[in-house]
Amino acid sequence: xxxxxxxxxxxxxxxxxxxxxxxxxxxxxxxxxxxxxxxxxxxxxxxxxxxxxxxxxxxxxxxxxxxxxxxxxxxxxxxxxxxxxxxxxxxxxxxxxxxxxxxxxxxxxxxxxxxxxxxxxxxxxxxxxxxxxxxxxxxxxxxxxxxxxxxxxxxxxxxxxxxxxxxxxxxxxxxxxxxxxxxxxxxxxxxxxxxxxxxxxxxxxxxxxxxxxxxxxxxxxxxxxxxxxxxxxxxxxxxxxxxxxxxxxxxxxxxxxxxxxxxxxxxxxxxxxxxxxxxxxxxxxxxxxxxxxxxxxxxxxxxxxxxxxxxxxxxxxxxxxxxxxxxxxxxxxxxxxxxxxxxxxxxxxxxxxxxxxxxxxxxxxxxxxxxxxxxxxxxxxxxxxxxxxxxxxxxxxxxxxxxxxxxxxxxxxxxxxxxxxxxxxxxxxxxxxxxxxxxxxxxxxxxxxxxxxxxxxxxxxxxxxxxxxxxxxxxxxxxx
Amino acid sequence: xxxxxxxxxxxxxxxxxxxxxxxxxxxxxxxxxxxxxxxxxxxxxxxxxxxxxxxxxxxxxxxxxxxxxxxxxxxxxxxxxxxxxxxxxxxxxxxxxxxxxxxxxxxxxxxxxxxxxxxxxxxxxxxxxxxxxxxxxxxxxxxxxxxxxxxxxxxxxxxxxxxxxxxxxxxxxxxxxxxxxxxxxxxxxxxxxxxxxxxxxxxxxxxxxxxxxxxxxxxxxxxxxxxxxxxxxxxxxxxxxxxxxxxxxxxxxxxxxxxxxxxxxxxxxxxxxxxxxxxxxxxxxxxxxxxxxxxxxxxxxxxxxxxxxxxxxxxxxxxxxxxxxxxxxxxxxxxxxxxxxxxxxxxxxxxxxxxxxxxxxxxxxxxxxxxxxxxxxxxxxxxxxxxxxxxxxxxxxxxxxxxxxxxxxxxxxxxxxxxxxxxxxxxxxxxxxxxxxxxxxxxxxxxxxxxxxxxxxxxxxxxxxxxxxxxxxxxxxxxx
Numbered sequence: 008x009x010x011x012x013x014x015x016x017x018x019x020x021x022x023x024x025x026x027x028x029x030x031x032x033x034x035x036x037x038x039x040x041x042x043x044x045x046x047x048x049x050x051x052x053x054x055x056x057x058x059x060x061x062x063x064x065x066x067x068x069x070x071x072x073x074x075x076x077x078x079x080x081x082x083x084x085x086x087x088x089x090x091x092x093x094x095x096x097x098x099x100x101x102x103x104x105x106x107x108x109x110x111x112x113x114x115x116x117x118x119x120x121x122x123x124x125x126x127x128x129x130x131x132x133x134x135x136x137x138x139x140x141x142x143x144x145x146x147x148x149x150x151x152x153x154x155x156x157x158x159x160x161x162x163x164x165x166x167x168x169x170x171x172x173x174x175x176x177x178x179x180x181x182x183x184x185x186x187x188x189x190x191x192x193x194x195x196x197x198x199x200x201x202x203x204x205x206x207x208x209x210x211x212x213x214x215x216x217x218x219x220x221x222x223x224x225x226x227x228x229x230x231x232x233x234x235x236x237x238x239x240x241x242x243x244x245x246x247x248x249x250x251x252x253x254x255x256x257x258x259x260x261x262x263x264x265x266x267x268x269x270x271x272x273x274x275x276x277x278x279x280x281x282x283x284x285x286x287x288x289x290x291x292x293x294x295x296x297x298x299x300x301x302x303x304x305x306x307x308x309x310x311x312x313x314x315x316x317x318x319x320x321x322x323x324x325x326x327x328x329x330x331x332x333x334x335x336x337x338x339x340x341x342x343x344x345x346x347x348x349x350x351x352x353x354x355x356x357x358x359x360x361x362x363x364x365x366x367x368x369x370x371x372x373x374x375x376x377x378x379x380x381x382x383x384x385x386x387x388x389x390x391x392x393x394x395x396x397x398x399x400x401x402x403x404x405x406x407x408x409x410x411x412x413x414x415x416x417x418x419x420x421x422x423x424x425x426x427x428x429x430x431x432x433x434x435x436x437x438x439x440x441x442x443x444x445x446x447x448x449x450x451x452x453x454x455x456x457x458x459x460x461x462x463x464x465x466x467x468x469x470x471x472x473x474x475x476x477x478x479x480x481x482x483x484x485x486x487x
Numbered sequence: 488x489x490x491x492x493x494x495x496x497x498x499x500x501x502x503x504x505x506x507x508x509x510x511x512x513x514x515x516x517x518x519x520x521x522x523x524x525x526x527x528x529x530x531x532x533x534x535x536x537x538x539x540x541x542x543x544x545x546x547x548x549x550x551x552x553x554x555x556x557x558x559x560x561x562x563x564x565x566x567x568x569x570x571x572x573x574x575x576x577x578x579x580x581x582x583x584x585x586x587x588x589x590x591x592x593x594x595x596x597x598x599x600x601x602x603x604x605x606x607x608x609x610x611x612x613x614x615x616x617x618x619x620x621x622x623x624x625x626x627x628x629x630x631x632x633x634x635x636x637x638x639x640x641x642x643x644x645x646x647x648x649x650x651x652x653x654x655x656x657x658x659x660x661x662x663x664x665x666x667x668x669x670x671x672x673x674x675x676x677x678x679x680x681x682x683x684x685x686x687x688x689x690x691x692x693x694x695x696x697x698x699x700x701x702x703x704x705x706x707x708x709x710x711x712x713x714x715x716x717x718x719x720x721x722x723x724x725x726x727x728x729x730x731x732x733x734x735x736x737x738x739x740x741x742x743x744x745x746x747x748x749x750x751x752x753x754x755x756x757x758x759x760x761x762x763x764x765x766x767x768x769x770x771x772x773x774x775x776x777x778x779x780x781x782x783x784x785x786x787x788x789x790x791x792x793x794x795x796x797x798x799x800x801x802x803x804x805x806x807x808x809x810x811x812x813x814x815x816x817x818x819x820x821x822x823x824x825x826x827x828x829x830x831x832x833x834x835x836x837x838x839x840x841x842x843x844x845x846x847x848x849x850x851x852x853x854x855x856x857x858x859x860x861x862x863x864x865x866x867x868x869x870x871x872x873x874x875x876x877x878x879x880x881x882x883x884x885x886x887x888x889x890x891x892x893x894x895x896x897x898x899x900x901x902x903x904x905x906x907x908x909x910x911x912x913x914x915x916x917x918x919x920x921x922x923x924x925x926x927x928x929x930x931x932x933x934x935x936x937x938x939x940x941x942x943x944x945x946x947x948x949x950x951x952x953x954x955x956x957x958x959x960x961x962x963x964x965x966x967x
Binding site for chain 1: 531534538541591608647
């Protein structure tokens with residue numbers, strides 16, 4: 008039995024360029040990020056996967072608080088009539104909601120919806136607690152799980168239940184709400200680039216792709232190793248639409264009643280899927296150093312020999328003040344340990360054996376490039392920190408290079424179709440702004456609009472589809 | 488409008504000894520801990536209430552990790568058939584579960600239960616991932632919300648949805664499981680005493696009161712201001728009962744298959760109710776310093792005068808390295824601020840005005856005793872820290888004194904009845920161990936067994952109820 012469990016990491020995973028989808032599910036299982044349960048469409052997030060989420064939470068919760076938001080907790084149920092108050096919102100969500108119809112031994116008079124998102128609950132609360140301009144802005148956030156029933160699911164990317172944070176804010180003016188929407192999109196973009204080493208495109212969603220009930224939805228889009236896009240975080244400006252539906256008004260300095268302007272924004276456990284699909288390779292997960300639950304693992308060589316484990320422990324204690332470090336002193340073979348920690352994507356491996364100790368050195372191996380170097384033990388702490396930085400930067404550069412190589416330009420529908428058929432990545436093309444053209448591009452080339460980027464380029468003067476005058480460049484792609 | 492919202496804290500709350508229940512609901516509303524929603528039995532935890540919970544989480548999550556546990560996340564739904572696998576467990580929970588019967592536009596083939604607790608999900612997972620003795624122990628914990636449908640609810644104390652952590656562990660031996668059960672009970676007891684300043688009794692639940700499916704349930708019980716008991720945390724030893732129901736086995740060193748031994752343990756947002764009911768007074772909430780979101784509030788006096796706000800800011804910056812400090816520089820009157828921060832239970836208030844500045848001093852006011860002292864600004868930092876310690880200790884002593892004064896001894900049923908009718912508190916009495924006597928005491932005196940304390944006393948040789956030989960002393964009481 009124990010031999011079997013020792014062996015499980017030695018089994019190769021599917022090659023990344025052979026079958027990306029299978030490679031992905033191999034990794035989430037073999038790196039022990041998730042397990043399936045008998046609950047259809049839901050996943051168990053295992054300790055190693057959850058530790059990644061906890062690091063994301065820690066980083067983001069700090070940023071959310073630094074920017075003046077407060078955490079709250081709303082009920083997980085929404086009365087059906089409450090969800091129905093904002094017309095577009097209910098239409099967007101009703102196909103995928105789960106209903107509680109019976110509780111406490113009785114059929115319920117009104118069905119309860121397990122929250123797919125909590126706009127309506129926040130609105131009901133804001134209508135009660137906001138009276139005066141003195142009460143504004145209200146900047147709340149909540150960490151919780153939400154439920155959106157899915158027919159086909161994939162761990163982290165699309166599950167019937169997922170974890171997320173949802174910020175909900177109310178402001179006195181439209182300008183302030185717009186600023187908040189963009190500010191929080193920037194917080195997300197910073198997190199992906201600076202913390203997860205994932206380059207993003209920032210932009211606006213089209214009318215067709217925006218959030219149910221929003222006036223404007225902004226998005227960060229990232230490109231996976233296989234050239235598919237992943238919507239990685241969204242921020243919505245609701246204008247005063249929800250305020251009118253829920254009658255959220257404040258009396259201004261002239262004692263005149265005004266509707267508030269609202270926003271909401273969220274990121275989910277899907278980010279773990281992005282980390283896997285942007286950085287992973289044929290040996291398994293590759294974790295960006297800042298979010299890695301274990302940043303360096305020490306593997307003793309010939310650990311039965313005198314002094315090896317003592318030295319390994321000394322290194323661990325020394326390093327633990329600056330990095331998250333693990334010493335594996337189990338009696339498994341070093342080769343098994345190398346495989347295991349490569350599968351788990353630990354950024355740096357430190358090998359230390361009798362010969363190293365003689366020479367007051369250790370061998371340091373990068374997970375991403377496999378580059379090995381011999382480091383004097385006196386310099387180890389500094390070198391590990393420097394290498395972690397180097398790994399972050401080179402993961403980011405590699406992902407950026409992948410995106411750049413997989414970003415194409417189409418000026419005609421023929422070009423668009425040809426690229427969509429033969430390549431995989433983002434396609435930049437001009438668009439007239441009409442929903443008809445957007446639908447036709449979907450139909451003809453299987454592409455959806457990912458975003459209207461903030462950084463516009465004038466590739467051409469006319470719409471790639473209808474040929475009419477176009478002022479917007481859009482990123483198109485196939486998406487998860 | 489803004490005048491009204493300035494006034495709301497000046498309205499007196501119900502006196503604590505006049506109507507404790509009404510006093511309690513006044514506080515949860517006026518200290519802005521919660522708000523009601525239209526979802527029956529569920530509450531909105533507002534920023535100030537949630538910040539208390541976040542501090543509890545931070546403290547406890549550290550302790551849970553230090554003691555070798557890992558966090559995970561299980562699905563929020565349990566298929567009905569899975570809950571039914573352990574007979575006692577399903578019987579205990581089925582009256583209060585909520586069912587999802589429809590999702591994604593279809594009636595479900597099997598009803599899903601919104602988790603009331605997650606033993607069954609952990610068991611199913613453990614059965615998959617535990618094979619060998621090398622895989623043990625498994626020590627997992629999860630932070631989440633759970634649902635147990637309640638007919639009558641009270642904020643924090645009894646709600647249909649509440650937040651909690653649930654630890655679930657699996658061990659190779661019965662001894663290890665028992666040790667884990669007690670260790671975690673001690674972690675809870677330490678938290679209440681050292682962090683929340685609430686004295687607790689540690690003991691075992693009777694067969695009648697133990698958790699559905701447990702072999703033994705241990706509890707910490709605390710006494711509220713009004714003399715009612717509150718079960719504040721429980722830890723369960725399941726023996727191998729769940730392991731047999733779910734077939735969780737490991738192969739031992741001799742390759743023989745053995746059942747694992749399991750535990751679970753949890754505390755909930757109910758702890759916030761305990762803080763309110765143990766420490767609060769006629770002016771509102773009184774927060775133990777360690778858990779207080781704001782430990783000291785600075786209220787400038789005559790703040791329009793030159794130099795006052797500058798000095799107040801200087802104090803704030805100075806103090807913020809050692810305590811969580813807020814400066815209220817709003818244009819509300821100092822008297823309004825005093826009331827507001829007393830209602831919110833902030834442990835220390837610092838008043839600073841022109842005269843104080845002249846004398847290089849500030850006035851420091853304790854929330855609990857209202858004691859005022861003048862402190863030289865050079866000593867302020869040290870003095871604030873010392874006073875926070877003093878407040879913690881004196882809150883603990885006061886609560887302990889209340890418990891001691893409200894702990895009675897009964898040697899006969901007449902004594903028991905008389906105390907139950909005329910006083911409110913814990914009643915110590917001997918018990919033979921028979922369920923019949925326990926039920927009779929409930930029927931005659933309206934008391935439930937709170938625990939069989941670890942610290943036993945021999946009050947008498949015979950059972951208070953039937954007069955037969957008794958070896959156990961039990962704490963009886965009325966409970967929330």
